[in-house]
Amino acid sequence: MSLLLVAAACGSGDSDQPSDAGAAPPAGEQSGDGRTAATEVSPETAAPTGTDDAATSEAGTETAGGGGELILAVEQWPECLNPVTSCANASWTLWSVNTHVLPRLMELDLQNNYQASPTLAEEPTTDNGGLQVADDGTFTLTYRLHPDAVWSDGTSMTSSDVWYTWRARLDTDGTLNTVGYELITDVNTDDPQVAVVTFSEPYAPWRDLFDPILPAHHLGPDTNIADRWNDEISISGGPWLQHSWSQDQHVLVPNELYWDTERRPLVDRVVMVPREDTDSEVVALQTGEVMAASPQPFPGAAERLGGDLTFVGGGGTFIEGLWINQNAPDRRFEITRNIRQAVAYSLDRELIADVALGSIIEDPQVLQCAGWSPAVGEWCADDFAHYGQDLAKVTELLTAEGWTRPDPDGLWVNAEGTELVLQWNTVAGNKRREDVQALVSEMTAPFGIGWEIINYDPGELFQNRLPSMNFGPVALFANSTSPDPTVFRLYDIDGIPSEANGFTGQNFTAYASQEASDLAAAIDREVDAAARLALVRQLGEVLATDVPWIPLYVLPNLVVWNSTLVEGAGNALFSAYGGFADIYDWRVIG
């Protein structure tokens, strides 16, 4: 599935963040839904739950209850809608159109746990024979389609659609994501109700695949769909049908043939309009011109979203931290593990999280793992919890490598007389990050660690410096994680961008650990959930020891709605499909 691709386009403007996916083995302590608690800022938070029940009770009937027109603000207007080409790289393409219109095989529930979507009769498991690893290493998935699953033109969904989706992924010019699909050797369509997908080797993140699935009868027979669905998707296999699409607005209406009655929309129409400027977006919410939005976290959100506006903040898949580039051209000394640990021991990360996010959500949580979001799955453990301010540890670590502190209040100095000062980059003009820089500069002074702060425009930092490894040694930015815990590219020992390999690869911390690299690779091959979680936990501990980067906090998702106009919003806070994932359960009031 393409959730992983959501990452890159999320941060426009000053909060740009490069994308990256995480993967990790299970770390036991968290309960099943042990994600970061949503921070309820408004007193009216009881409403959504009530509506949820109402919606469920109504679901058995055929009538779409409530009616009315729901108006939503979209922060980034999709350039085009094709779910296979680069159009799909923008999160808002998925969040505002594809997710609502196109069906998928496996899907994430609102808490980002994988489950069978309404398209499937059941999830393929080892127990039901749907998931098999043969002795020769081939891996077979058997998808049984739901007998009622039907496209909006009345055509049944069949295994041919699964086959077609596979081919379109590979055959389309400019296809965005072929990972996983390349391992598929065959999709058997003998039984229209059963798609048997064979992989050449075990592929653990298989649940990501086939989101969306494409209508073979509608798009085929050509499997190159590069020029299709740029500005309209005229067929639906989801709760909503695309009524119209322009640069001004995008209108969804209920898909009358959607077979899952629990997701029959309650409103007659959804109108999405672009509001790319956060301030204007807030005004539009306040005036009631738009009823709900899912803005990027912005400073002062808690203060500004008062009155009739209710907002919830929490979850989030963007993890922010101090990314360390061990190969930084501007480093004055080797950025050894001891130095990385020492820096981690000089930080009060609780305070940092408070300063960074305190004006957005209450009680922001510190991120304690290096590659996963606590809001997604069970992958994120407390690996980094033991790092707190500890002068004794800092002294021990640095003294061991020959650093001295001639002035007990000054900076550490190494044998060559070089002071322990690290160049630190982030996005210029990003208030949150600059606040963190100011705080940390003060915070580490008593520990003898200094900073040279040089900030860049987002374009310069992420498009020029980051890909060419010309940053840091330290940089502060956010990276994305995915529902599936893959982190292989981030820690692949052969994927360190360098001049020698033409700066390909995405291991931009230049973290060269064979052990971590092997564990990350194993995570992507282990199809057994429990075994996979164990591998993630193992990698998590290795990362906490080696500190390739220092995790700080998760950027929370926000969903804001005008509580005099909308009921039922705010439950998709954690959803990788965006805060509007469950608009079929929203209703218009007043």
Add this chain to the structure above:
Amino acid sequence: MNAPGVRSSSAATLLSVRNLRTEIDTENGTVTAADGVSLDLHGDEVLAVVGESGCGKTMLALSILGLLPRRTGRIVDGQVLFRGEDLTQATPARLREIRGAEIAMIFQDALTGLHPLQRVGDQIVEMIRAHEPARRDAARRRAVDLLDLVGIPDPDRRAESFPHELSGGMRQRVMIAMAVALDPAVLIADEPTTALDVTVQAQVLETLARISGDLNGSILLITHDFGVVAGFADRVAVMYAGRLVEQGPVAEVYGRPRHPYTAGLLASMPRIDDVPGRLPRIAGTPPNLVSPPPGCRFAPRCSLAGDICREVPPETRLWPPDGGVTVACHHAEQVGAG
């Protein structure tokens, strides 16, 4: 020229300035540009006001029509009586009726005085139509006739010209044509030839003289050029530092100046029979009008000045008492006599 019969050709006083005081704000302070000026313009005569630049003669002219600079100039005392009507008290509407139609004005520099973006014919048409309900084409024909009258060749085509397309002399003729368009009773000509070449000056003056002869109007000629006065005016009023120092028929004043300043001016005037050489000049410079000397304003430059001159402003009086010349000098009797 429309209705000559209506016009009085008597020698009765047409325009009478009585004890006029005009103040102008300058960067250096408030200047009394005209200080108790009185003069009379009779029907069918040319009265020249003569004096050095800065003596206040232009402000005197502007005061008559209420055309002083709006923010900086004002009449503080005195009257301007036109046919007995005090123009300083006239309503703006009444003033507009008189301007152009009864009292018209010719300005010094026609290049800046004519609107640069308006065709000269239109400027004359505008003058006519401001006062008479004339149709545009009729007014236009009159404008062409007027241009012809002031000696502009090919007037039909010239009417279509912009001011910058005409020569300096032509422009001044346009000014004259515009000023006489409505056959005004009084024509105020403020240095009408100063901006022109000497040869052109003569032609323009000749035109002005011819027109004034043709028409029944009186002319108030403002000039610094005694030569112009001699050939053109019936009477002359000599102005110095905001005050009139001598006033009378040209022949009498020229023949026997009563005021030392007049005498000095006349002495510095080039004559045909002059031997080449330096002309005598009046020593010193005119006083600062922000704070003029308390007594006679010419006293600092006057060879006859005594204590009384430096302390008491001289009265204006007839001298000789039975003559037609008034003078403001404590020592008028001695001027020319010595």
Add this chain to the structure above:
Amino acid sequence: MIAYALRRLAITVPVLVVISFGTFWAAGQISSPTAQLTLNPRISPETKQAYVELLGLDRPLHVQYGKWLGNFVTGDFGTSLVKNGQDVWPFVERALANTLLLVAAAVSLSLLIGLAVGTISAIRQGSLWDYGSVTVSFLGISIPVFWLGLMLQLFFGLYLANWLGVGPPLLPTAGIYSPGQQGFDLLDRVRHLVLPTLALSLQLVAVYSRYMRASMLEVMSADYIRTARSKGLRESRVVVRHGMRSALVPVTTQVAIDIGQLVGGLIVTERVFQYPGMGLLFLDSLEGGDYTILLPTVMIAAVVVFALNLVADLLYGVLDPRVRLGRDRRVARNV
């Protein structure tokens, strides 16, 4: 005059080429259509490379530029890099129409108000009105458009409606049509034009009124105004037909020249009010790394600005018969 115009054009062409290349180069430096792919972990380097080749981004810069320029001058705007091969022109055309409408509305409104305010200030120099309008125009020039836009949104969208106790906002705060509106609706369209026009106009009114005030002050002390009064003309005619007629000459040309300075405010205004014009298209294509849209957007803006400068010069000649040779006379900038 014609020769002069042609000479000006001849100078303009190389300037436009330089601008276009500079834009082309800068677009490649600060944004890239593949940048978002680079950091996407699920996209293999091979996929990215295939994508780069598909878009022709691996060719040398001057080759890409030459290809683009060749198409552009022959009127072929090509297809979008980022919008999956959709034709560029419809996007640009729509944005251009919207922006021209907004600019025309703002400039007309600003001229109407600015010229009147400036004229009254000049003829009542030193009055309370004059000091008031000078102060207001100083504020108008100092207030950032961005902030003004937000204040207008809040005031007309929120506070005024709340204060009057009416439900929906008095004026829509963004977009060009109400959400859900299908097809053309003149009233709705005009209502959506009001706030962006106001936001763009305040600064213009301030600038225009100061130009007009300075120009009128100069003109009204001219000799020919005194001549006009001496002719017995009504004061209104003196001010309008003689004073404003002259004062408008430098102001008009300055207004045409100033159109270029509108660009910044326009971008901000369109962003704040989500007004789908050239400014918003520029921002979107910049953020999306789509030089295929960025370039025509910038080029059209540049051509319009240059054209208006030329028009301004020629206009001076038309408005002022004294300047038929295209000599450059503009109102002093520090008015």
